[in-house]
Amino acid sequence: MSVPQVSTPSIRYTDLAVAVAILGTVVMMIIPLPSFLLDMMLIINITIAMILLLVTIFIQGALEISVFPSLLLITTLFRLSLNVSSTRLVLLNGYAGEVIEKFGTFVLAGNPVVGFVVFLILVIIQFIVITKGAERVAEVAARFTLDAMPGKQMAIDADLNAGMINEAEAKRRRKDIQREADFFGAMDGATKFVKGDAIAGIIIVAINVIGGFIIGVLQKGLSISQAALKYTILTVGDGLVTQIPALLISTATGIIVTRAASESNLAEDLRNQLFNYPRVLQIAAGMLALLGLIGLPPLPLLSMSGVLFFLGYRLSKEQKESVVAEMEKAQEKEIEEIKKPENVISLLDVDPLELEMGYALIPLVDTQQGGDLLDRVIMIRRQCALELGLIVPPIRLRDNMQLKPSAYSIKIKGVEVAGGELLIDHYLAMSPGYDDGSIGGIDTKEPAFGLPAKWIPSQMRDQAELAGYTVVDPPSVVATHLTEVIKSHAAEVLGRQDVQTLLDHVKQSNPTVVSELIPDLMTVGDLQKVLAGLLNERVPIRDLVTIMESLADHARMTKDPDIWIEYARQALARQIVKPYLMPGTNQLNVITLNPMLENKIREAIQQTEQGSYLALDPMEVQIIANKLVSEVERVTQMGYQPVVLCAPIVRLYFKRMTERVIPQLVVLSYNEVGMQIEVQSIGMVS
Missing domain, CATH: 4.10.860 (DNA Excision Repair, Uvrb; Chain A)
Incomplete structure (x- = not known):
């Protein structure tokens, strides 16, 4: 429910005054004004023009005076109404107040021809030089601002995904981009008001001179020279009083549309x-x-x-003095920072993810040298969010002179977990399964999966691709390795603060689920254990609502995190099993466990207050592992992905028992296989 805004009396009076002023401007064109009131209005017109010009000089950005396009329309209408009022007085009375008369007398200096020429030059300067230029710049600025909007939006999204800004800052920047586009679009149209005003000024001067000359000679009985002098003075005075403010506002318009975004005003920029x-x-x-x-x-x-x-x-x-002073100030600040006891605190911070590189790999990061690794890192974070539902923390990239020039190291919480070496000017060609010797190169292994590969020169890329090799560039090698490390260690990367962030996101659309589970049935730490257990077997946690609903149904019956994980897997059964089905069918090829082996594992499960564990003789574990390895090798040679299917109570313990031997082995339970799936046994571990 939105709360209505309460207007203060000053705001209401301001709104009323602006409305009355605009309506009064229109009325001035119809109702004759006395000369003393016209003098006051002309002075107000000059004052407004000076204020606008000074404001445009001192502001730092165009959006600080986003009302300027509307002001252009209002001030133009005001000047035209003054032109109409002054023309009426000039032609009726031959007198339009002291302001117009003094301006005309001062500029003409006794010579009507000179004064008229000066006035024409002033109008031409405004119309041809300033107004036309401001109009063109406003048109180009509006066009380029609109064209640049998608790129600016993408840059904001990239900064947001990289963690450099938060959602509030991104929202503010998007709003500024929209306001900037609206402003320059409005300025493109508003400059037409200024152009039309200049044309109208020239026409009104011609009417005043010709009409005044005719009225003075024919109606008031003045001689030709007297009529020419009198009405030329009034016409030039009237034109100057209105065109000088128009010139000031045209100059302000040009300043606004020609200024780029700056952190200081015009005077400071010039200096x-x-x-x-x-x-x-x-x-x-x-x-x-x-x-x-x-x-x-x-x-x-x-x-x-x-x-x-x-x-x-x-x-x-x-x-020179400033450079010396800045150096001394920097040295003093550095000494003060060293002396501060708080300085040690910053050394305790540990980055969740780091990618360190030798100096020869710096071109991969440097955008000026064509490096795009930073963009790839942003895409890795997006990919992990889509595939696993994991919020990957910002990845710090830094150089390390202690590494080999072409080496890189991937660290999690300050500890190296993976690394490799690259040849910056080569491509990595991965073998299609055979090597006929036609492709030469430097033998190596693909760092992410350990596949046999070769480093080949760039000129051999096409030849290797024709021979069936998979060829990738060095940035892709690093990006693939980093992605695989993040997926393999996703359980370690997920922290409690990350879980709280996910809960806050879910609470926006599903507050009931969160309030039912947290904190009455589970703590944030308990939920982290469940999500980490799922990620440890590469089960996506993106459908967090389903996971939490399953936990809410069973959290009262048990406090064992292992059982919670199994219930969560059963809730996600469809998306867990789908990647392992035969393409285009519902057939699942599996390796089963001998019933006696399942029964032996079930009897070896020991329950304690701290949780459950498997108590099997190490020799028996080794025998089971050897049988499993031989069966997996046989199934792999048949062209199938090895998937083990066993009883729900046995699944978790069998997975833990064999993960040191085959870390990526997929182990499913019967409860995770739906009724519509056709199970085909292609092997058995006994």
Whole structure:
């Protein structure tokens, strides 16, 4: 339920004042204004124009004055209504107030022709130079802003997936991008108001001069020279009073649409960017001095040369002093940090995942050298989220001078778990199962799965692919190895804070499931044990709602995490079994256990207060493992993926008993195989 916003009296009065002002602007075109009120309105017009120009100079970004397109329309309408009111007074009374008369008298200086020419030049400058330029820049800015929106959105998504920003920051950035596109799109249309205003100013001046001349001669009996002088003064004064504010607002429009995003205002940007190169000022000073010495007017040239040389000298000295001061400040800060007792705390932090590389592999990360490993790491985190439902923490990439130049190391919580070596200018060609000797290269093993492979030069890539080899580049080798390590150690990567993050996400759409299970029936730590047990056998935890519903149904009956894991597997039975079915069928080829062996394992299960364990004689375990290895090798040679099917109570203990021998062996229970699945036994362990 949304809470209605309560408007304060000041806000209500402001809204009312703006509405009245806009309606009054339209009414001014119809109702004649007295000259003293017109004077006040003209001064207000000039004041608004000056304020807008100064605001555009001091703001840091265009979105700080996002109301500017609407202001352009309002100020243009206001100026046109003043033009109508002043024209009415000029033609009716031959007098439009002191402001218009003083402006006209001051500019004409007794010569109507000169004053009129100055006014025309002013209008031409505004119309052709500033207004046309601002209109074109606004049009291009709107087009490029809209074209750049998808790229900016993708960059925000990449930063969010990489963990560099949170959801709130991503939402704020997306909103800023939308506002920026709306602003420049509105500015593209609003500049048309300024262009139309300039055209209208020229037309109104012509009407005032011609109409005033006719009225003065024919109706008021003035001579031709008197009519020309009087109405030219009034017309030029009226034009200046309205066109000067128009020129200021046109300049403000040009400043807004030509400014890029900056962390400072226009004055600071000019000082920091234009006068940040002392050598440029000194060279310019030398050129001006040379021009003054070869015959051009020496006084202004040498004076400006001296000013530039002095500025260049002062800036050069300040920059040197600033560099020295920054170095001293950095050294002092470093000494203070070393002396602080809290400095040791940062050394205790351990990164969940690290990828360390030798210096020869740095080009894989450096985007300026064409490296795309950072983008691949982002895709790995997305892939693990989609396949396993696991939130992979940010992976820290760093160089390590202690490694071999072409070596890399993958660490989990500061401990190396895998590594390898790459040839940066070669490709890795993996054998199709035979090697006829036609492909030469450096023999090696694919680091992720230990398959036989060769490092081949880039020019042999096409030849190797034609020979049936699978050819990959070095970044793909690292990315594949890193992905496999994360999947193999997903149970270690998943922490309690990650589980809490998953719970917070589920609570948004399924609050009942979370509140029923946590904390009454299970703790976050208990749920972490269950999810880690599933991930340890590569069972996806993406369907967390189903897992939690299953745990909520059985958590009251037992407190054994192993039994919880089995119930969760049964709830996920369909997605667990599906990858092992024969393509296009419901047939599942399995290796079964001899009933006597199952019964022996069942009798060896010991229950304690701390949990359950399997108490089998080590010699018997070795015999079972040898039988299993031979059966798995036979099934693999037949072209089938080895899958063991056994009783539910035996499944977990048989898996633990054999995982040291065959770590990736898939062990299913009868309760995980649906009625619609056709089970075909292709072997037995006895």
